[in-house]
Amino acid sequence: MLAAQRLAEAGLRVQLFEAQATLGRKFLVAGHGGFNLSNVEELSRFASRYGAEESRFEQLLGHFSPLDLRAWAADLGIETFVGTSGRIFPVAAHKPADLLRAWLRRLQALGVEINTRHRWLGFTGPTGLRLRNDNPGPDAGREFVLEPAATVLALGGASWAKTGSDGAWVPLLQEIGVPLTPFAPANCGAEVGWSAFFRQKIGRTPLKNMALRVSDGPEVRGEIMLTEYGVEGTPVYALTPRLRAALAGGGPALLHLNLKPDLPEATLIHKLSQPRGKASFSDFLKKNLSLSPAVPTLLREAYPEAATLPPAALAALLRAVPLPVAGLRPLDEAISTAGGVAFPALDEYLMLRQRPGTFVAGEMLDWEAPTGGYLLQGCFSTGAWAARGVLNFVR
Ligand SMILES: Cc1cc2nc3c(=O)[nH]c(=O)nc-3n(C[C@H](O)[C@H](O)[C@H](O)COP(=O)(O)OP(=O)(O)OC[C@H]3O[C@@H](n4cnc5c(N)ncnc54)[C@H](O)[C@@H]3O)c2cc1C
Structure with a gap:
């Protein structure tokens, strides 16, 4: 849609085709979850969020930056504001x-x-596109061919298929030999093999102010949700690339949950060394460490004898509760999709080498990034850049 806007602004005739009855269904789904459009992070740090594609995104963000995105929204009459951790949102008055x-x-x-x-x-042929009109009426099901001067494909990833991003475009690109990286869920929950007792007792419970890491990787701070299937929430989503890599290597993928990341170990041991008296394990942890009632259940799930551990060992457990991850949640539930059109298939303007005049933008490209505004910004920046490529191409 941004590519369409840019090209129309440049005076080109633009036709946009959408399989669904309305445009931007996933954009609206993103809106339900807070509508984090972008982030004010400084550009080189922003680009590092795209992992292996960091240098490419440094260039893409230079062309259409978070500032450009805010200006674009303002130009549509939508003011934005910077929320916690630099996230950019539309002001509350705008849905x-x-x-x-x-x-x-x-x-x-x-x-x-x-x-x-x-x-x-x-x-079809060197420039043709095969399309089908699915509107009810006399033309229903009519197939036709269009011969545009250039095409931008922005068909999305393969999660939340009900929004239209169903990944059904894969064989259509494979047919012409475009190299694709297999899809994988990104920014999704992780499955932990909880006991039946734990699943029943805990249900959905948030754990705030904690930190999470995979094996000995870096810690990610935030809030997670214990769920029937395992864990979800921003820190889990941020760790999906590491979890995926660990699982692909045959595992084990082990998450370590630090329930007291702000407390030095010595202080934690000191607090745990206070006399327990007649207090239950749960009351003791609540009184001395303000830990929620879910924590003792979680500790016992990880280590059945947790309540009888000496202070130093209990402190060590609280700082690294092991959560063995059996797998990631299914792709269709994921916030975004890893994999897609591999960058070697494209020239510097995101044009398919196999098909001059056809450009690719958005989540169907093989990049991934955490939540925090990096996904929509990545889609906008690739869309703006593909539009620039189209202009060069047709001129
Ligand atoms: C629950 C949820 C919350 C999210 N929250 C945020 C957030 O707060 N911040 C953020 O940055 N990102 C967020 N995202 C991610 C963001 O919404 C997506 O990355 C972004 O919408 C992808 O844009 P896109 O244009 O590449 O693809 P899409 O938005 O998926 O659009 C692709 C379109 O192509 C159409 N299409 C597919 N195949 C065909 C075909 N053969 N012919 C015609 N049309 C076709 C589809 O119907 C669809 O409308 C969220 C995603 C989800 C699921």
Whole structure:
């Protein structure tokens, strides 16, 4: 959609085809979860969030930066603000649907021809696109071919298929020999083999102010949610690349949960050395360390004799509760998709080497990033850059 806007602003005739009945369904889903559009982080740190694609994103963010994104939203009448940890959101007065509506109005005003319920079915000949009109009526199911001067594909990843991002484009690109990295869930929950007792007792319980790491990797701070299947929440999502790598290597993928990351070990041992008297394990942990009632259950789940551990050993357990991860949640539940069109398939403007004039943008490209505004910003920046590539190409 941003590529369409940029190209229409440059005076090109733009036709947009969307398989669903409405545009931007996943954009609206992102809106339900807080609508974190981007982040004010300094650009080189921002680019490092894209892992192996850091240097590519340094260039992409230079072309369409978080500042550009804020200016773009403001130009649509949507003011933004910077929230905790630098995250950029639309101000509360604006609902996600307001931004989407304003954007669609702008596209229409620019003359972009929007065709919903139109599915791209594949390529034909050197420049042709096969499309199908799925609107009810006399044309329902009609297939036709379009011969545009250039094409931007922005078909999304393969999670939340109900929003339209179903990954069904994979064979259509494989047919012409485009190298693809297999899809994998990113920013998703991790499955832990809880006992039946734990699952029943805990249900969904948040754990605040904790830190999480995979094996001896770096700690990620934040809040996690204990769920029936395992754990979810921002720190878990941020660790999915490491978990995936550990699981792919045959495991074990071990998460370590630090329940008191701000307390020096000596202080923790001192607090745990206080006389317990007649207090239960749960009351003792609550009184001395303000730990929630879920914690003793979690400690016993990890180590059945937790309540009888001497202070130093109990402190060590509280600082590294082992959570053996059996797997990641299914792709369709994930916030984003790793894998997709591999960058060696593209030139510097995101144009397919196998098919000059066809550009690729957004989550269908093989990059991943944590939550925090890096996903939408990545989609916007690749969209703006692909539009620039189209302009170079057609001129
Ligand atoms: C629950 C949730 C919360 C999120 N929250 C945030 C957040 O707060 N911040 C953030 O930065 N990111 C967030 N994201 C991620 C963000 O929404 C996505 O990264 C982004 O929407 C991807 O944009 P895209 O344009 O690449 O693909 P999509 O938004 O998936 O759009 C692709 C479109 O292509 C259409 N399409 C697919 N195949 C065809 C075809 N053959 N023919 C025609 N049309 C087709 C689809 O119907 C779809 O509308 C969230 C995602 C989820 C699921």
